[in-house]
Amino acid sequence: MGSTIFSRKRDLWGGAFIALCGALTILEAASYNIGEMARMGPGYFPLMVGCFLVVLGILIPLSPDPDEVQEELVEEHLPQPSRRDRIRGMACIAAGIALFIILGSFVGFLPATFALVFVSALGDTSNSIKSAAILAIAMTVFGAVVFSWALQLQFPMLRWG
Numbered sequence: 001m002g003s004t005i006f007s008r009k010r011d012l013w014g015g016a017f018i019a020l021c022g023a024l025t026i027l028e029a030a031s032y033n034i035g036e037m038a039r040m041g042p043g044y045f046p047l048m049v050g051c052f053l054v055v056l057g058i059l060i061p062l063s064p065d066p067d068e069v070q071e072e073l074v075e076e077h078l079p080q081p082s083r084r085d086r087i088r089g090m091a092c093i094a095a096g097i098a099l100f101i102i103l104g105s106f107v108g109f110l111p112a113t114f115a116l117v118f119v120s121a122l123g124d125t126s127n128s129i130k131s132a133a134i135l136a137i138a139m140t141v142f143g144a145v146v147f148s149w150a151l152q153l154q155f156p157m158l159r160w161g
Contacts, residue, residue: 011063014060017057018053019058021057024050026054029046029047034047085125088123096118108158109148109156109157110144117135
């Protein structure tokens with residue numbers, strides 16, 4: 001019971017901190033030209049990130065307690081991820097993001113997106129290499145269509161050298 005109260009208090013303070021960061025981001029973004037959806041100014045993206053952070057900060061304390069979710073899994077006799085599996089997932093996601101940053105700088109959007117999704121998908125123990133590759137190919141094609149063709153993002157799809 002005591003750990004639940006501490007967990008809820010921590011969630012409340014964490015959510016409040018994230019919402020505060022979002023509010024400060026919105027205030028700072030307001031000092032730039034916001035523009036509109038068709039012609040975004042330099043303050044548009046920070047404004048959207050700030051709004052997202054405020055909403056996320058509000059939702060964090062409302063999320064279910066991980067200990068309660070774990071207890072429900074035990075009661076329903078569902079498989080529980082081990083500590084090793086959780087660490088593997090976090091490491092794969094962090095490695096995927098790092099690969100996206102590095103590969104995006106040197107070889108372009110397509111290989112960076114493929115690496116991000118492929119490595120991150122391997123963090124889930126239920127994914128095989130084949131399913132991770134299929135997911136990575138699908139997301140790379142989707143990303144190319146959305147960001148290159150639809151949004152005309154100025155990020156080279158492939159870069160050599």
